[in-house]
Amino acid sequence: MGKEWDGGLVSRRALRFWCLWGLAFGGWPRLVKRGAAWFAVVQMRARLVKEFRFEAAHTLPSLPEGHKCRQMHGHSFKVEIAVEGEVDAEIGWVYDHKRISDAMAPLLEQLDHGYLNDIEGLESPTIELMAAWFWTRLEPDLPGLCEIVIFETPTARCVFRGEF
Numbered sequence: 784m785g786k787e788w789d790g791g792l793v794s795r796r797a798l799r800f801w802c803l804w805g806l807a808f809g810g811w812p813r814l815v816k817r818g819a820a821w822f823a824v825v826q827m828r829a830r831l832v833k834e835f836r837f838e839a840a841h842t843l844p845s846l847p848e849g850h851k852c853r854q855m856h857g858h859s860f861k862v863e864i865a866v867e868g869e870v871d872a873e874i875g876w877v878y879d880h881k882r883i884s885d886a887m888a889p890l891l892e893q894l895d896h897g898y899l900n901d902i903e904g905l906e907s908p909t910i911e912l913m914a915a916w917f918w919t920r921l922e923p924d925l926p927g928l929c930e931i932v933i934f935e936t937p938t939a940r941c942v943f944r945g946e947f
């Protein structure tokens with residue numbers, strides 16, 4: 784899995800390759816010593832995305848009087864969780880999609896068919912703040928978490944990449 788390059792002993796050529804590769808692909812290959820020789824090993828990288836759905840009600844109490852989102856209403860939310868990482872050379876995956884499902888399970892349990900405003904941290908449950916809510920709870924369990932997309936309707940969504 785991935786590409787391997789026989790750099791021989793670390794030479795100017797090897798170092799130049801190492802630097803150029805990093806600049807071109809946004810990540811530097813690992814240098815691995817085998818016997819007397821050094822190798823630049825570049826692992827294949829990939830992004831996994833898993834999709835979840837839940838139904839919930841909310842109001843947006845900070846909006847001005849008369850705004851229709853101040854009234855209690857519900858959505859069929861869709862959430863996409865994306866992780867990125869190196870593809871494991873033995874198995875051929877970044878990691879098991881089930882790991883994402885397992886991390887999401889207790890959160891969906893809280894949200895599904897609930898009133899979002901009653902949940903700690905979601906007092907003003909816009910999709911932006913919901914994405915941040917998911918992020919802080921998922922990050923410890925999901926290495927490489929890189930993007931959360933929440934659809935409030937089929938045509939309205941928020942994309943969040945962990946920039947707090």
Ligand SMILES: [Zn+2]
Nearest residue numbers: 841852856858
């Ligand atoms: Zn709404």
